[in-house]
Amino acid sequence: MSIKKSASNVVEKILTYEEQQAKINEVRSSLGTLSGKSSVYCSDASIARHLTARNWNVKKATKMLKETLKWRSEYKPEEIRWEEVAKEAETGKIYRSNYVDKHGRTVLVMRPSCQNSKSTKGQIRYLVYCMENAVLNLPPHQDKMVWLIDFQGFNMSHISVKVTKETAHVLQDHYPERLGLAILYNPPKFFEPFFTLVKPFLEPKTYNKVKFAYSDDLNAKKIMEDLFDMDKLESAFGGNDTAPFDINKYAERMKEDDKKMPALWGDPQSTLNKIPSFVSTKLGSDSESSDNEKTDSSKRCGSEPELVSSDDSKPLAASSGHPTEDVHGTKPEVFSSDNSIPVAASSRNPAEVV
Known part of the structure; x- marks a missing residue:
């Protein structure tokens, strides 16, 4: 040792x-x-x-x-089925993308401004469903996922310390080392003090995995290109895919995934048994193919989100990165080209302001 x-x-x-x-x-x-x-x-x-x-x-x-x-x-997270969480999902506030990153990690897209529920219980139930689905769809020799959090349209009504705290608890305590990277894309200025407020809920490893990216930062643009196929990445994150989320196509895909879940718990070669990334070989740019859950609808969210109180809104991103990273970063930083090692913080970095 x-x-x-x-x-x-x-x-x-x-x-x-x-x-x-x-x-x-x-x-x-x-x-x-x-x-x-x-x-x-x-x-x-x-x-x-x-x-x-x-x-x-x-x-x-x-x-x-x-x-x-x-x-x-x-x-019983593995028993949650689409029909139970479909209402929470209809605006596209969280969904598993139809692509993986260039390391083969499944990608969960989160849009806090598309929050459509005041139920903390319902929001966490849907988050857990999405986590289980992301694990189900991990490719061979990969055990982590990526969170992409789109802050377009985000305002104070979407902030919830309660939900964020519960999100951090579920992620850190019940899905340890499942999150490889969390990218907070274009967070607004007022998000800075909130992120400082919730920092005590985050373990140092988790906090260290959170990366900030801004659309006007050329370095961040290059990093996104290094991580993702830009033709598949949503335009909200600087990609070329402009089609909005389609709840109907996504529902069909999730129902098909639900049918696979029981087998996961009886198969010794299932994704539950994948070798952790710190002892496995790295993947190349494998990507999965599936129908694009997009339409020509002009609406960004699947339906108009209800107004929510500041205490009952959508969970915000909490974390991700390599297990061998330094575990006590003092500041969240713009990520480097190898997608895990922080580089000098951008002047836009919230932790430098607050």
Whole structure:
């Protein structure tokens, strides 16, 4: 084992494969005999993600994993079906894109201004459905996803500390190391103090994965080109696809995915067991093909969103990046061309202003 000191003088463990496997086995032994879906969930890859989230501390990772197993047994995220969340989805406030990034990661697009619900419970339920669907569609040897958050039309009524806090809790505690990158695209000036307010809810690793991008920043434009096929990327993020979200086509795609979900929990080669990215080889620019969920409608959101109170709005992005990144960044930064290592912060960086 070697150690790495981050920019914040936090010691990170860098283990050999044999040391990693020994800790995985130790966690498995601590969990005791598992059956059913708990047994399927606790693959070596899943245990490794929990260990990574807790800096390979066996006791903390075991506690975290037990809490997730309890949550999954009660919340039953894998049993959520489209019909249950369709109302939440109809404006396109969150959807899985029909493309992956050039590292093969599934992409969730989020549009806070398209919020159409005042129910925190409903919003989180739909977020969990989207997370499960994104995991279902991960390609071989990839275990992370990307969040693209479009702030066009965002205003104060879309801010909710309550929902954002719950989003961070679900993401960090029950989907550890699933998020590879979160890009906040064109966040407005008033978002700065809010981001500072919610920072305490974010673990350092999560916070460090949040990247800011601005359409008038040439460096950010190049990074988007390095990460995505620009012909498939939505125009809201600087891409060439101008067609809006089509709820009807998307619904059909999700219904087809729902049919695949039961098999995921009985297949030892499923995406639940994918080797974590820190021990796997990197992918090239594999991309998936599917019908484009777009129409010629002039509306940006699927339907007119209801006005929502400041306490009940759509969750905002929380996180993403490499597990070997420095875990205590003091500022969210514009991301570099390798999509994970922060570069000198832009003058537009919220953390530099507040």
